[in-house]
Amino acid sequence: MPAPTRVFLSGCSMVILLIGSLAACVQTAPPELLEAVESLDRDLVAIQGAEFAPTEYARFVQDWAALKGRMLAEEDVIRWPWEPNPLAAHLQKVQEEGEQAMAVATQRKEEERRDAEARLTLLDRRLRIFNSRVDEMESRVVLGQRPIETELLVRQAHSFLDQGLFARSLQATEQASTLIVAQTALLTTELKRYADERLVGTWRQMARRTIAWSRTNQATAILVNKADRRLTIYRNGRPVVSYQVRLGYNGIMEKRYQGDGATPEGQYRVVKKRDRGQTQFYRALLLDYPNAEDRRRFHKARRTGAIPTGAFIGGQIEIHGEDGLPMSQTLGCLMLDNRQMDKLFEKVEVGAPVTIIGALKVSNPVALALADLEQFEEG
Numbered sequence: 001m002p003a004p005t006r007v008f009l010s011g012c013s014m015v016i017l018l019i020g021s022l023a024a025c026v027q028t029a030p031p032e033l034l035e036a037v038e039s040l041d042r043d044l045v046a047i048q049g050a051e052f053a054p055t056e057y058a059r060f061v062q063d064w065a066a067l068k069g070r071m072l073a074e075e076d077v078i079r080w081p082w083e084p085n086p087l088a089a090h091l092q093k094v095q096e097e098g099e100q101a102m103a104v105a106t107q108r109k110e111e112e113r114r115d116a117e118a119r120l121t122l123l124d125r126r127l128r129i130f131n132s133r134v135d136e137m138e139s140r141v142v143l144g145q146r147p148i149e150t151e152l153l154v155r156q157a158h159s160f161l162d163q164g165l166f167a168r169s170l171q172a173t174e175q176a177s178t179l180i181v182a183q184t185a186l187l188t189t190e191l192k193r194y195a196d197e198r199l200v201g202t203w204r205q206m207a208r209r210t211i212a213w214s215r216t217n218q219a220t221a222i223l224v225n226k227a228d229r230r231l232t233i234y235r236n237g238r239p240v241v242s243y244q245v246r247l248g249y250n251g252i253m254e255k256r257y258q259g260d261g262a263t264p265e266g267q268y269r270v271v272k273k274r275d276r277g278q279t280q281f282y283r284a285l286l287l288d289y290p291n292a293e294d295r296r297r298f299h300k301a302r303r304t305g306a307i308p309t310g311a312f313i314g315g316q317i318e319i320h321g322e323d324g325l326p327m328s329q330t331l332g333c334l335m336l337d338n339r340q341m342d343k344l345f346e347k348v349e350v351g352a353p354v355t356i357i358g359a360l361k362v363s364n365p366v367a368l369a370l371a372d373l374e375q376f377e378e379g
Contacts, residue, residue, distance in 0.1 A: 033091050037064065040098035049101050051167070052108040056101035063094045109166070116166040119173050120157050127154060129376055130180055133369040134187070138229075141250045141261060142190050143183050150179045184373045190253065194227055194359050195367035203357035206267060210355040211237050220352050222319075222344075224334060226252060226263060227359035227366045231319070231334065233347055240347070243340045245319075248332030252366065254358075255289075255332050257298065257307045258314025263332045264289050268354045273345065274318070282321025282338045283345050287354055289317035319344065319354070 041064060044050075049057035067090050127150065134140050140147060153176035160169035193199050207223055214221035215237025223232045224245060231245040250261030272286040290298065290313050298313045319334045321341035334356075336344060359366065 030088050030091065033088065033095060037091060037095050037098060040095065040102060044098065044101055044105065047102070047105050047109060048164075049105040052106075052112070053101045053104035056097070056104050060094065060097040060101045063090075063097055067091060067094050109164075112166040112170075113161075113164075116157075116161055116169045116173070119170060120154075120161060123154060123157070123173050123176055126177070126180060126376065127151075130184070130373065133373050136369045137187070137191065137252055137366050138247065139187060139191060139252050139366075142187060142253065146179055146183050146186075150176050150183070153179065188370055188374065191366055191370055193254075194364055195362055195370065197362055200359055200362050200364075203265075204360055206355050206357055207360060210234070210267070210353050213353055214238075220348055222348065222352060222354040224354065224356040225358075225360055226265070226356065227364035231336065231344075233344065235347075241343070243336055243344075246335040251332060255294075255314075255317075256301055257311035259311075261332055263334060263356065264294060264317055265356050265358055266291060266293055268317075268356065270348060270350050270352045270354060273348075273350060274320075275345075279318070279320065280323070281318070281335075282323040283341050284318040284320035285344070285348060285354075287317045287319070289315060 040060075044057060044060065049060075067087070070090065071087060131147075134143070134147070153172050157169045157172035157176065160166070160172060210221050210223055211234055213219075214234040218236050220240075221234045223234060224230070225232070226247060229245055229247065230242050232242040233240045247263040248255075248261045251263035253260065253262040255262035255264035266289075268287040268289055268291060270285045271288045274281075274284040274286060276283060278284075295313065298307070301307045302311065314331075316331060317333055318331075319336065319341075321336060321338040323338075358364075
């Protein structure tokens with residue numbers, strides 16, 4: 001090959017090598033490091049880094065955005081091979097910030113999960129106890145729609161927990177807890193009379209008078225204890241038989257007006273025996289409600305605005321059997337099963353006294369359930 005040709009090729013080779021060297025010095029970010037940071041970015045979004053590590057995440061996002069802008073601006077920058085790669089150093093810093101944000105977010109999210117789970121577990125236990133005591137007192141109607149609202153909030157709290165929305169789960173848990181506290185306070189206000197020693201003493205005196213009447217007149221009398229849900233038949237001053245009795249749907253309350261579902265308290269008499277075909281129930285003993293004391297309380301309550309405007313005092317309070325069950329849930333009557341009603345019907349005559357009281361002792365089921373609820377709230 002002629003010398004000029006060899007010189008020409010040699011020169012070309014050097015130019016090619018120089019161009020290759022310059023191409024190798026184009027500023028680039030290491031692909032594996034870039035992929036790692038992009039993965040961190042996605043993971044931080046998934047783990048809710050902005051919520052659980054706001055400071056660390058904001059620093060990462062800010063530097064990551066700045067780096068991406070820098071890479072775009074310097075994509076054609078060429079440096080000598082021996083010069084340091086500032087993009088790689090910047091990317092390494094961003095990766096470290098992302099890893100720190102991930103560590104903080106993971107730890108805080110786990111802490112919040114444990115907190116939400118623990119509080120919800122406590123709420124579940126609290127709600128079970130609350131519902132159990134309310135059912136023991138048969139006082140759910142006193143609370144209106146609040147128990148339903150509470151149950152819905154608890155379900156929401158569980159759903160949010162399952163979805164990883166721990167803050168919302170905690171919020172629903174707190175709202176449900178507040179509702180339980182409010183319901184406990186309402187029950188205490190409405191039913192605290194069952195723990196009133198003076199009132200219980202009055203009820204006890206009423207029971208003694210009824211038993212004494214039975215003994216003096218050698219006759220049958222009936223005593224109903226609302227707190228115990230017991231109807232006891234006395235003969236000659238001695239208890240003959242005792243039955244479990246059902247009250248009106250709001251029977252635990254003191255009856256104030258027609259339609260409140262409460263069972264009245266006081267001293268009454270059987271004014272009529274209604275056999276099968278004479279009553280919408282199986283058999284029934286009609287009481288003389290309202291008596292003079294009931295009317296006095298009703299008119300006083302109406303004057304003070306304690307009962308709805310236009311309310312009536314009502315009537316037709318009976319001790320009856322099970323037929324017509326839906327009606328027993330509206331009148332505030334006393335209900336026995338039909339076999340027990342047959343026995344009561346045979347033993348009791350018109351004119352027999354029927355005394356309905358709240359409780360015979362302060363340590364009655366209603367007062368004990370209330371105390372249990374209050375103690376749990378304090379604990």
